[in-house]
Amino acid sequence: MTDTLSSAHPYDNVLPDLLRHADNMKWTKYGQDVLPLWVADMDFPVAPAILDALHQRLERSLGYYQMMGDPDLKALLIDKLGRDGLTGLKPEGLSFLPGVVPGLYAAVQGLTEPGDEVLIFTPSYPPFLSAVTDHGRVSREVPLRLTPQGYELDMPALEGAVTSRTKLLMLCHPHNPTGRVWTADELRELADFAARHELYVVSDELHADLRFSDAPAFIPFASQDDATAQRTVTLTGPCKTYNVAGLGIGAMLSHNAELVARLERSVKGIMGHPGGLSVTMWRSALTGGAQWRTQTLAYLQANRDFLAQFLASELPSVPFAAPQATYLAWLDLRGHPRAADIQQFLLDEARIALNDGPTFGQGYQGFVRLNFATSRELLQDGLERLAGAVKGL
Ligand SMILES: Cc1ncc(COP(=O)(O)O)c(C=O)c1O
Structure with missing residues (x-):
């Protein structure tokens, strides 16, 4: 596994209380104790160059x-x-x-x-x-x-x-x-x-x-x-x-x-x-935005590697192919006894919100999509919740 991150990366400090506000669909659709790893947003702050430009624009007109x-x-x-x-x-x-x-x-x-x-x-x-x-x-x-x-x-x-x-x-x-x-x-x-x-x-x-x-x-x-x-x-x-x-x-x-x-x-x-x-x-x-993008991509890649290693060691029977781009993981949980309602099962049992397979086309019952654009700590929490529920711990 490649881990290019230092322990003090700013993205390690994703704070659920800051994200859980009315403007944020990802963090408000489900209950407070649910970790949202669904819709394709990142939990990271906006690039400084964008913030500056928006401030200036607002002051202008x-x-x-x-x-x-x-x-x-x-x-x-x-x-x-x-x-x-x-x-x-x-x-x-x-x-x-x-x-x-x-x-x-x-x-x-x-x-x-x-x-x-x-x-x-x-x-x-x-x-x-x-x-x-x-x-x-x-x-x-x-x-x-x-x-x-x-x-x-x-x-x-x-x-x-x-x-x-x-x-x-x-x-x-x-x-x-x-x-x-x-x-x-x-x-x-x-x-x-x-x-x-x-x-x-x-x-x-x-x-x-x-x-x-x-x-x-x-x-x-x-x-x-x-x-x-x-x-x-x-x-x-x-x-x-x-x-x-x-x-x-x-x-x-x-x-x-x-x-x-x-x-x-x-x-x-x-x-x-x-x-x-x-x-x-x-x-x-x-x-x-180039520097922000480079830093963000490095964090996402390290998260992807962490996810791949976690699945290989904790859920080796789950078919999975590590993505080459973006921050979404497509997981095949058809082998699980609750495959017929796996998204609801994981919401109820693990308190994690994932996207449900059937919305991605016919024949995808038992699959879920997981968004790993969050802090390493929250990703690890989500994966441990997932593995615990899938293994019936
Ligand atoms: C492939 C693809 N196209 C389009 C969109 C959404 O684009 P927009 O929000 O600009 O409509 C997404 C969002 O996840 C996407 O993954």
């Missing part, structure tokens, strides 16, 4: 801002995405969103018709599924396979799921909840598959900046070649990396500006725009 798409933020984001490998984006191919989930919905609305089918790898971040089914489209769920190397794409199953009504493939890269960063070979296979079946692709790359040092190199899906770029809409935002979900903002972007325009038209007048403070926040994250 709160009038209308560049609602049609702040050119400075666009330039910063295009530059950042270029450094990530997504070069050649034009400002007209980038549009801001009040959050990434609205972008998932806009993509389904804009790129498919009612009755069309959409391919989704499961387990899946739940709004992928609801974005499809809430508006009369049909989701085709394609389960990932757990192999000794970790979660993998099942290409034969993906091929088998295509019909003449299939229009769109929704990819999560890195993947929530397994934490997979898809490799060059996997992305190539998916790009060839999309080309063969003439599918649009939405690639949600919201977790891309939370990759651990041992993850494969990150390749933006649309960066693979021109034809792939032309059929792809990429979604991104700052909320996972900088723990700023309360200030909703995201972006949809494509080398094919007409696709972005199509998404905009499909939700015109309904979508809304991000608030001015969120624009200030994202700009400051991109210009001054």
Whole structure:
């Protein structure tokens, strides 16, 4: 296990009493004695650069801002995405969103018709599924396979799921909840598959900046070649990396500006725009957030290693693949006698709140998702509660 942390890391001092306030969903949904390890927030404070920028903005004004798409933020984001490998984006191919989930919905609305089918790898971040089914489209769920190397794409199953009504493939890269960063070979296979079946692709790359040092190199899906770029809409935002979900903002972007325009038209007048403070926040994250991100990532990676070692020693029969990115762990507790209501069982018996498997797709009863973006002490407490309840201690 690698532990790069000193004992005096500021994130060791996560204080439940400070977090448990009305503005915080994670810490208030369940009872006071419940340790919340569910929704994907971090328990860590906001980056100093972001706090400073927000203070200054509040002192300046709160009038209308560049609602049609702040050119400075666009330039910063295009530059950042270029450094990530997504070069050649034009400002007209980038549009801001009040959050990434609205972008998932806009993509389904804009790129498919009612009755069309959409391919989704499961387990899946739940709004992928609801974005499809809430508006009369049909989701085709394609389960990932757990192999000794970790979660993998099942290409034969993906091929088998295509019909003449299939229009769109929704990819999560890195993947929530397994934490997979898809490799060059996997992305190539998916790009060839999309080309063969003439599918649009939405690639949600919201977790891309939370990759651990041992993850494969990150390749933006649309960066693979021109034809792939032309059929792809990429979604991104700052909320996972900088723990700023309360200030909703995201972006949809494509080398094919007409696709972005199509998404905009499909939700015109309904979508809304991000608030001015969120624009200030994202700009400051991109210009001054690097050090905070590096420190946070190191803490998360050490937490991941701690979690993996804990499971290996205390719950060795629980199938688990350590995530390559982000702060979510996908646990297979189907072997437990209470697998049929495992989330409720752990809430009642262990007083820990986890996300329930069935919300991630069909066939995931008995699975739970655990968020390890908290202090080491609280993570250890949560894991001990989990192991105690699972082993029936
Ligand atoms: C893959 C993915 N997309 C989107 C979101 C939510 O984005 P937003 O809060 O900006 O709507 C999440 C949140 O966990 C996520 O994991």
